[in-house]
Amino acid sequence: MSGHVILLNGTSSSGKSSIAAELLDLLPGPYFSLPRDAVNSMRSRAQTPEFGTPEFDEVFERTVRGYHRMLAGLAAAGNGVIADHVLRPHWLADCLEVLQEQEVTFVGVHCPLPELQRREQVRGDRPAGLAERQYPIVHAHGDYDVECDTSVHSPRECARIIADFIATPNRSEAFRRLNSAKDLRPHQ
Numbered sequence: 001m002s003g004h005v006i007l008l009n010g011t012s013s014s015g016k017s018s019i020a021a022e023l024l025d026l027l028p029g030p031y032f033s034l035p036r037d038a039v040n041s042m043r044s045r046a047q048t049p050e051f052g053t054p055e056f057d058e059v060f061e062r063t064v065r066g067y068h069r070m071l072a073g074l075a076a077a078g079n080g081v082i083a084d085h086v087l088r089p090h091w092l093a094d095c096l097e098v099l100q101e102q103e104v105t106f107v108g109v110h111c112p113l114p115e116l117q118r119r120e121q122v123r124g125d126r127p128a129g130l131a132e133r134q135y136p137i138v139h140a141h142g143d144y145d146v147e148c149d150t151s152v153h154s155p156r157e158c159a160r161i162i163a164d165f166i167a168t169p170n171r172s173e174a175f176r177r178l179n180s181a182k183d184l185r186p187h188q
């Protein structure tokens with residue numbers, strides 16, 4: 001298997017990790033599931049600055065940029081990897097740059113806000129209002145290879161949609177389109 005990144009992007013509670021777990025089962029090769037949160041949880045707690053401070057923001061930015069390079073590193077060695085991310089525009093720009101040499105299937109994981117809020121409340125392990133804050137930003141770039149709505153489909157059904165898309169080679173073009181669009185924009 002040549003290197004491949006499946007980049008799942010959606011708000012908190014949209015269902016990314018549930019889909020990633022199903023994908024591991026459905027995909028033909030031995031993929032890794034590497035969510036952004038896994039990298040966060042590897043960092044020393046005692047030495048991490050307090051959440052909400054500029055010092056924390058700096059550490060978090062380095063963590064996320066490091067995460068993108070971990071994805072690129074795994075794929076560069078020929079591995080398949082499922083990433084689970086809540087993208088902001090500058091993180092998408094960083095992914096477009098560091099994953100340029102890799103095949104990336106960019107997946108939009110959608111869910112209407114009322115359902116996100118319901119899930120957030122039921123889970124009780126995410127700060128209230130997190131999904132609402134992320135909602136207008138996460139899909140702002142507006143281009144994916146494949147999209148699913150987790151209020152309509154189960155995690156297994158979403159994973160099937162994604163696996164079927166991947167089974168046809170050479171269809172993942174969103175990162176190439178987004179990179180071209182970036183090159184066409186005037187430099188500021």
Ligand SMILES: Nc1ncnc2c1ncn2[C@@H]1O[C@H](COP(=O)(O)OP(=O)(O)OP(=O)(O)O)[C@@H](O)[C@H]1O
Binds near residue numbers: 017084
């Ligand atoms: N397709 C679905 N239909 C119904 N409920 C779902 C679906 N996908 C996920 N859920 C439920 O929504 C909650 C959040 O799911 P999950 O942890 O997969 O989301 P996530 O996007 O990875 O969240 P986070 O980014 O906060 O870790 C869980 O309680 C899960 O059972």
